[in-house]
Amino acid sequence: MFRTALRNVLAHKARLLMTTLAVMLGVAFVSGTLVFTSTLSDAYAKSSAKGFEGVDVAIRPGHTGDRSEIDPGGVPDLPRELLERLRRVPGVESATGAVSGFAALADKDGGLVGQGWSTQGGNYDTGPDGTGRDPRYDLRDGRAPQRSGEVALDARTAERTGYGVGDTVRMSVNGPVREERVVGVFDTDDGGVAAGGTLVLFDTATAQELFSQPGRYSEIVLTAAGGVGQRELERRVEEVLPEQTVATTGAELADEQARMTERSMDGMRTGLLVFAGIALFVGVFIIANTFTMLVAQRTRELALLRAVGASRRQVTRSVLVEALVVGAIAALVGLLAGIGIGAGMRSLMGSLDATVPDGPLVVAPSTVIASLVVGVGVTVVAAWLPARRAAKVPPVAAMGSVHAPATSRGLLVRNTIGALLSGAGIALVLYATGLEDGEMPMGAGAGLLVIGVFVLTPLLSRPVVGAAAPVLRAFGVSGKLARQNAVRNPRRTAATAAALMIGLTLITGMTVIAGSVQKGIDKMATEAIEADYTVSMANYLPLSPEVERALEKEEQVTALSPLRNSASRIDGDYEPLTGVDAEALDELLELDFTQGSFAGLGGERVIVDTATAEAHGWKAGSSFEVVYEDGERGELTVSGVYEGNEMIRGIMLDTATLDPHLEQVTSMQVMLKTAGGASESVKSSLEEALGDNPAILVQDKEDLSESIARMFTMMLNMLYGLLAMAVIVAVLGVVNTLAMSVFERSQEIGMLRAIGLDRRGTKRMVRLESLVISLFGGVLGIGLGVFFGWAAGELISGSLATYELVLPWGRMGVFLAMAALVGVLAALWPARRAARLDMLEAIKTE
Structure with missing residues (x-):
């Protein structure tokens, strides 16, 4: 029977070709997805590990105690005194203070370089005497930046843009355009740069002014002296660390980065595999249809096999062996095609400027196993029902017709099952539409309905x-x-x-x-x-107050309000506050008030959305205590309640009340209205007033x-x-x-x-x-x-x-x-x- 099955595969190879192609495409999608995501994960993990080679212990701000006792303003940056103290810890060979933040660099045509979110700025730390070398960066050309107005560029960005030592570049950190002179080009293993981003380095004082505060760092990197391990150094520095400060070894940081990379790949991998699964599911119909027709066409042959002594089990096995051979061939070809697809997707990312770190193509054993199991499994499972049908062919059919039509009783049973499944699916979907969290029942209902409709398709x-x-x-x-x-x-x-x-x-x-x-x-x-324009950063990070001041000077601007975000604590829970210009807001927003109006906004009076008001039991006239981000306490009164939405919601108060409590006065967005309304000429003049900044969006x-x-x-x-x-x-x-x-x-x-x-x-x-x-x-x-x-x-x-x-x-x-x-x-x-x-x-x- 095994030899018979193999001969049947060879005899019907043309008719099985489309089935093989269907399985091959699905397997190629699966294996290509696994190869592509494994390659990216491996490349980023190795790049991250290389980037942490010079880091034995990193000191970062972090919560170490009870969060209820912490002010809502967050964790403070690390002071210079801590850096000096760590330099004196036994076993520390060097301590480097790091500052980082967003820094948008414009190319020679004025466009934004990099991937937006990964366009970063940092500092080159020259040590306590100002003459040292920063171990994180190897200078290739020129020197390190030493004063305001000087920057160094990473080598990949310099090569991509054509900038070199002595050139002047335009850039932005939080709004206003800055012109800086390039004094150096450096090499780095930074993962963001490897992924196509940019890194611009300033001198430490300038970087602190731009990204933090004078004398403060966002991270301190320690390297250990000879004979001192990372764990030992971590134990020593923990003895001198203040509260809300965390020490982490370089190995832990590399592992953490690798896990984050893997998690980021999980979403992409899952999404692509879902579509591969859909393609394979569709292929099941082709496989089942093909083997059903092959069985129908070979009714006499199978009946003769039964007549000469073949058992039902042997006939079933012979059809399944055919499916096994077809599935194995399709899986192997699909695996090879998938490897090519994975390599092609990586090359495609490179052609789209989505650069990935260098690294080999990764074909994990799990990818090979998954491809073979999926290809063979899907084919055999799809062929199982036709195989059973083949086994039921009685020997007497050898003298009968080639094809026996389905009985009316069989169709009646099928239609009944299909109607029940479809009805249950529709009922479950309709039930889910009335639930707040009805995704699961709706998904189950949709699956039942699709299966039910498929079962009913002969009737339809x-x-x-x-x-x-x-x-x-x-x-x-x-x-x-x-x-x-x-x-x-x-x-x-x-x-x-x-x-x-x-x-x-x-x-x-x-x-x-x-x-x-x-x-x-x-x-x-x-x-x-109602505003004619909104102004924001291209990556939606906070805007500098200089942007707001520049727009206020424009004659055509008739009303303007920032939207400032600030953390606070109310009734023991964290609540965001939104600072606005109370006088201009009614000209810029159109909100539906259930209580009060814009008129009451100002001073200690605020307006809140209905969801927040219901959560706290507030209504117009209610007062509540607030802890601002600087730890100061105050009392606010609700003057109006409005219907919020996904774009406008939360607690709004006047900037005059909020600004004194902000460590840094920045805005997430600025809304404005102009005398002539929205037009291309007005938009151009606003963009010109902001220095034609590639990092700023002016949108009507x-x-x-x-x-x-x-x-x-x-x-x-x-x-x-x-x-x-x-x-x-x-x-x-x-x-x-x-x-x-x-x-x-x-x-x-x-x-x-x-x-x-x-x-x-x-x-x-x-x-x-x-x-x-x-x-x-x-x-x-x-x-x-x-x-x-x-x-x-x-x-x-x-x-x-x-x-x-x-x-x-x-x-x-x-x-x-x-x-x-x-x-x-x-x-x-x-x-x-x-x-x-x-x-x-x-x-x-x-």
Whole structure:
């Protein structure tokens, strides 16, 4: 039986080709994902470890006691006195004070260099006497920065931008444009630089002024003297550390960085594997369909095997062995293809300027095992039901017909099960829409509904395909035959259409959700904000007060308010405070007040959103005690309660009240209104007033909408690209089904040719059958996608009040057209094959 199974694989290799391709694509996606993420994790981990080679112990600010006793302002930076004290600890060879923060560098064309979030600034520490060398950085050219107005650039950035020693660069730290002279170029193992970011170094005094406070550091790095281990040095320095200060060994820092890198890869890995799983799930339909048709075509052969003594178990094993061989071949080819995909994705990141650290391509043993298990497992599991069906063929069938149609009782049982599953799925989805946290029941309901619809597709195929009859009649005999062929075997039609249905369900559902969320956020932004412009940093870090002062000097600005963020403690819990200009706010925001109004805002009077008010039991006139970030206490009174949203919420008070308690006066955003309203000329003049700074965004309402649209468009395009794999597998399924159907109907096609159906009519018949099946899957997929999009929107609307269901009719039309195109393309080869059949040979076929 084993030899028989192998001979059957070789005999049907052409018919098994599409199945092999479907499994191979899914396995390639899985292995490519694992290779890519493993390679990135390994490269970043090694880069991080190399970056910590010169660090034996790092001293950082941190909470070490009871947080309830700590002021809400956070942990203070490390003072110079601590640095001097650590230099005197026995076993410390050197102690380096580090300061860091955001520093946006402009290239020669004025654009932002690096990846935004990883554009960092720091200090070059020359030691206590000002003549030392910073062990973290090796100067390649020039010298270290020694005074304000001088900077050093990392070598990768210098090479990328063309800057060198003696050049003047434009940059920004927290708003205002600075012009600095490059005095040095250095090498570094910093992970952010290795990933495509930039690092700009200042002298220590300038860096402290920009990123911290004079005489304070964000980190102190210690190197141990000979013979002193990291643990021993850590134990010694802990004896002299003050409270709210933490010592960590370099090895622990490297391990922590490696774990963070691995966790950051987990999200990407999981997301990509989900789509690989979808592609494999779609492939299950193809595999099951292929083996079902092979079993049906070999009914007489299998019955003869039974007649000559083969047991049911042996017949089942023979079909499973075929599946095992097909799965093993597909898994091996898919693994090799996946390794190529992983290498290609890494190269693609490099071409997109998303530089990754150097390192080898990593093919872990777990990747090989997972690929083989997935490929072989999916194929064998999908072939199990057809194998069981093959074992039930009685020996007497050797004298009967080649294909026994499904009984009406079998279809009745199937339809009953499908109706129960679909009903349970719909009920669970509808129930979940009324819950605050209904993601899990909705996911379970969606799964049940998809399975239920798949089980019901044979029943649904007849009316849906029948609805196309008037159109098909226009194609004469070919159209009539195509409709009859599509409904002749409803189970096969259902399995073929289901593969396409799943892909289009996901694509349509995500399109509906993304479009509706975009509309809701867009509506929220435009309705809540009356300001003509908002000004913020490109990476949304705090803005310098100099930006606010520069905008106030502009003649066309009629109203302006910053949005300052500050931590506080109220009733023992941390609450954010938002500082605003009380006099200008009513011209810049449009809020719905349930109690009070903007008029009461000012001094010790604040306005709060309804969620915060309910959480604390406040109403207009309520007073409460607050601990500001500097530890000072005060009493505030609620003068108004407004309906908050995702963009505007929390406790708002006048900046005149909040600013005295801030360690650093900065703003997350500045809103402003202009005399002439929003226009390109006004926007240009505002940008010019801010020095045409690449790190600052000046946005009107249209810009906000476009930025939201770009974000969702990019997300959707990524999802479309990932789901394209499932659609490609579905196309292979249609091709496979039609090709095997043509082989199965060879005698019938020969008879049709003999009585007058020409080659063109034969091609048209196969193409129309393919078109009908694909459109059937498309209609089901789009319908389910819209339903799931609506249901998910009901959940989202609980947290997004402005959510509005948007049905993308244009895109749904495109999706249906894509389904039709799938049908046309998938039929090209089977239709050509059917038209080229030799009539006499086909008629003699059994």
